[in-house]
């Protein structure tokens with residue numbers, strides 16, 4: 001088994017590139033069906049979701065827009081509990097069908113703070129697609145409408161996800177060794 005080192009920690013393989021792409025194709029097929037003719041706006045949350053958003057977006061065959069915002073709450077392997085908007089939304093979503101694209105929902109804090117801000121702008125609908133969810137870590141329950149994988153409460157890196165800035169470029173998802 002290939003172990004990778006990121007900063008001071010060791011990570012082991014968890015989700016292969018093939019497993020990830022298979023789930024993305026299934027989610028995209030559902031989105032293509034659900035949003036046909038609705039011209040949705042996808043809002044991807046940086047930094048972590050950039051690879052997932054790109055791969056998902058390439059599988060969408062409907063008319064669709066994408067924009068990015070940047071929120072951050074993590075330092076090292078722990079959530080700081082404080083959500084900072086580093087780059088805000090530069091788009092009018094009033095009356096639009098909106099889909100949030102998130103890499104991972106952990107405590108739910110990030111989305112629990114961000115969703116009310118979006119609701120305030122009165123979109124026609126607001127749904128969430130997340131690649132990963134850690135149900136055991138939930139503090140703020142978030143309804144995830146389209147989910148890639150439900151995972152145990154373990155820190156993961158790769159495929160856009162970082163540990164203190166590093167590891168985002170690893171093509172698969174690795175989890176912290178015991």
Ligand code: IMP
Nearest residue numbers: 048105106107108109110155156161162
């Ligand atoms: P939440 O606000 O606790 O739900 O955390 C959401 C954000 O924390 C995600 O968008 C990630 O950027 C980061 N995060 C949570 N868990 C992990 C992890 O296991 N690895 C890397 N980043 C994570």
